[in-house]
Amino acid sequence: MKHAAVVLAAGGSTRLGRPKQLLTRDGETLVHRAVRLAAATHPTHLLAVVGAHSDEVTAALQVIAVDHRLEFVANPHWETGLAGSVAAAAGALRGFDGAVLMLVCDQPALEEHHLRALLGGAAESPVGCAATRHGARLGVPALVTSSLFADSSELQGDTGLGARLTALHGVWTLDAPELTHDLDTPDDVRDAMAKGWLDC
Numbered sequence: 001m002k003h004a005a006v007v008l009a010a011g012g013s014t015r016l017g018r019p020k021q022l023l024t025r026d027g028e029t030l031v032h033r034a035v036r037l038a039a040a041t042h043p044t045h046l047l048a049v050v051g052a053h054s055d056e057v058t059a060a061l062q063v064i065a066v067d068h069r070l071e072f073v074a075n076p077h078w079e080t081g082l083a084g085s086v087a088a089a090a091g092a093l094r095g096f097d098g099a100v101l102m103l104v105c106d107q108p109a110l111e112e113h114h115l116r117a118l119l120g121g122a123a124e125s126p127v128g129c130a131a132t133r134h135g136a137r138l139g140v141p142a143l144v145t146s147s148l149f150a151d152s153s154e155l156q157g158d159t160g161l162g163a164r165l166t167a168l169h170g171v172w173t174l175d176a177p178e179l180t181h182d183l184d185t186p187d188d189v190r191d192a193m194a195k196g197w198l199d200c
Contacts, residue, residue, distance in 0.1 A: 001099060005101040010085045025199060035064050039064070039068040048065075100145075109179060118172075130174065181195075
């Protein structure tokens with residue numbers, strides 16, 4: 001499936017108190033890991049949206065940026081939530097007619113097989129979309145059509161796209177409970193370390 005991949009890495013990690021993008025698993029920063037996993041799906045375009053801590057995040061991606069022609073997209077409005085980053089990526093991908101794979105870098109249990117499952121699932125979906133189940137709602141990682149992604153300028157905050165996917169009938173759903181574990185607080189980090197998903 002022809003697709004672009006977008007790694008949303010602009011958040012400020014305010015509740016955590018340090019950049020979650022730069023936490024490590026097996027010595028690799030989570031933002032580098034997310035970009036590497038996205039690159040493994042062979043997208044035609046590979047984007048990383050940066051905002052808070054942009055210098056450090058960009059520096060962590062320099063080597064992989066050269067190897068995979070990674071494009072950096074700045075989100076100066078990162079405080080407004082994920083919607084601002086999605087809108088920035090949508091602007092960078094204007095005119096692209098393939099699907100868009102979206103992922104974040106604070107799901108330390110994410111693996112390549114999750115992303116490949118979404119790609120396969122979207123091909124079976126009558127609406128061409130696939131998303132990950134997070135309790136009663138759907139969210140990232142997700143694969144959406146170019147038209148749905150282009151409409152992202154209407155979204156607000158952190159839940160807009162998830163609400164739209166949840167309301168859309170026919171979305172293929174990935175059930176991966178390990179992906180519900182994100183890294184918003186120090187307790188989340190300690191739990192991830194205990195599970196072996198983060199370095200000590």
